[in-house]
Amino acid sequence: MYAVRRYAVRHARFFERLYNSFEPVMVFLDPIFRSMGYNRLERPVAAVERAVKGLLFDCQMCGQCVLSSTGMSCPMNCPKNLRNGPCGGVRQNGHCEVKPLMKCVWIDAWEGAARMKGGDKIQTVQPPVDRSLEGSSSWLRVAREMAEQKRATREAERHALAEAFSEARAEEPAAVPLAREPDAARPHREANESTTVIETAEAPQGKV
Amino acid sequence: MADLRPEDKLDPAGLTVPVPPGHRSNSRLERVLRSGRFAVTAELNPPDSANPEDVYEAARPLSEVADAINATDASGANCHMSSLGICSLLARVGYGSVFQISCRDRNRIAIQGDVLGAAVIGVSNILCLTGDGVGVGDQPGAKPVFDFDAISLLRTLRTMRDDGMFLSGRKITSPPKIFLGAAENPCIPPFETRADRLAKKVEAGAEFIQTNYIYDVDLFKRFMDRVRDMGLHERVFILAGVGPLASARAAKWMRTNVPGIHVPDAIIERLEGAEKQGLEGKKICIELIQKIREIAGVSGVHVMAYRREELVSEIISESGVLEGRHASDRRRRRAARATSG
Known part of the structure; x- marks a missing residue:
């Protein structure tokens, strides 16, 4: 109107x-x-x-x-x-x-x-x-994009790390990971960021 | 075909000619502007025909006085020969052109393709415009496109030229060498933010500006004050748009019917008081050019008059803006000296 x-x-x-x-x-x-x-x-x-x-x-x-x-x-x-x-x-x-x-x-x-x-x-x-x-x-879209931006910043950090420790990256790639991680691979990090995730992440554990 | 040496290859549009240092294109207009001379552009109104001679007839008088000729893109939403078609005719005979692109009629796919097409023809100046609404034109039932606006179009063309890619990210193997322009309308609302909008156009990629008709010099001066305060005159070349009014009646009609034109009452009164209104209109236009030339930060003029190219040519010559740099002027002076000496 x-x-x-x-x-x-x-x-x-x-x-x-x-x-x-x-x-x-x-x-x-x-x-x-x-x-x-x-x-x-x-x-x-x-x-x-x-x-x-x-x-x-x-x-x-x-x-x-x-x-x-x-x-x-x-x-x-x-x-x-x-x-x-x-x-x-x-x-x-x-x-x-x-x-x-x-x-x-x-x-x-x-x-x-x-x-x-x-x-x-x-x-x-x-x-x-x-x-x-x-x-x-x-x-x-905003929620997705802003969250993605946060993740991208994290990715950039990993790239910087991989470049700074290029020998380690070549010999022990798991010590300097670059590939995209599934969310389940780092529950602690997600948990640090949002308390709601702790609830959702802990719920299934409680059932087990 | 395979064994052609590079020097044997045809290059009618001069595309392999290297761009001068600090320049974006091989445009004559760009060269004139960057060398600090007062530039002149003029508008060619496209014919409603498929006869090339109609284009050349209109272009000839302009070619003698203008650094580049603007080929309008269905201005006022009226259908005419396309800007690209005219630019290709002008390029054939070596006239500099300004390819006008309005966002009203074509979407991003068509426009990006047209820009490459224009570049191979030899077009090196492109003016990015929003375009008048379809409602004011001769076919008001048309679908308005407006996929881009003038500013997103500028940024897109700059990306094509500088980053060598389409908006999709696909690579352009040989990017177009183009000098990018936009329009500005200092004499209509919102007055306070017109300069801010200009800043946005510069930010998006505009390297030269051609303004709409200016009849109110005070209003334009105020706009230029703001432009200088913001330092924009050092980042973009501003060509002030002017044109002769045929009569007081025509001026009144334009004021009410053509979007974006402001004619102050004083000018209309002056026309009404004149014996020959057409002649007075021409005089007013010449005076406007001379006044505008004195304003700091103005790099040139853009002269427009609907289908009166001869008159435009006379106005430019008589205003004296080309004094000293036109070969024919020098010849004329030499001839005058020879006869008087």
Whole structure:
């Protein structure tokens, strides 16, 4: 709804704070999501996401949400789907070239960004939307990607180690492992990272 | 065929000519800009025909005064001969062109392929545009594509050129040597963030900018102040867009019907007060060029007038921006000296 969407932009700071506390929770839950299967979660989570963000931001479910970088003004509501800023056709009254009754989504975006702490992110160059992801949950994607980033950092450490100890790597590869480890191979490390995993990891042990 | 020596191979587009150091391409426009001269580009409006002579007729007057000729890509969402087709005709006779790509009509597969196609033809300047909405054009029922926006398109083309790969990561064995441009519209809202958007375009890969029509010099000056504050004029060449207004009526029509054009009332009043409005429009345009040239950080002008290429050519010559660097100028002066001496 147009009025609610404009309200969200006016309260961009609040929604930023809300999201910033919501995101770590999703990342934290990644191990659980993985054990439940992202595939199984996709449809129900996407439905909730569609309802919530549809109401607040007129979300179009592009699946690659960038609201935090666009002042809480959804760029998919721009008739040209511009992801990086306004076009050259904005009317003198600040309204849209294509939809004269609508205020330019990107003028709103810049205003919203000015209210946000991380408003500078609006200067980040965004890639084109991957249309094959339309309709999928952005929340789950964030959880997956952020968790993956953490894992990648860990992988990078292992690569550095392998390079620094290249002789050991050649002679005793298990001492300097590089191949991707299955999650079960390092229960302690996962346990250190999230207490919820301890519960899930200990439960089957208790049964044994 | 197999035993061709390298020097025997045909190279009509000069693709094996090495790019000068510090340059991205063999573009004449890039050379003029990097050498610090005031650059001139002009717009060619594509014909609604399949006759090459129609293109050459429009291009001839522009070729005498412009470092590169922009071939528009269905501007205003009106269907005309394609920009790529025109660029190929211009390349055949050695005119420098600017291949305009609008994101409105083609998706990422088509555009990336077109860029390679353009490069082999000999195109070395590409202007990345978002494009007007289909609603304002002659076929409003068309499907708007907008797979890219101007900024993601810039980054994609830069990736193709500098990293030698498509967006898919697939390798391009011989990357295109292209000089990348984008548009900016300093005279329409949001005024405060237009320079920020320019910064984003530079960040994405823009090396030159051609602006939309500027009729409000004060507004443009304010924009350039901000550009200089941000140091952007040192990272990108800015060519200010100008054009003659045919009459007060035409100006009013443009203001209300063409997206992104701002004509201040003062200019319309001046046109209304003139005896010959067309001539006054030309005078205003020449004055605009001269005023804009004085603004620090401006590297050139981009002159546009819908299907009035002769007039554009006259305006550029009479504005004096080519003074001293045009061979024909020097010849004319020498001839004048010879007759007077």
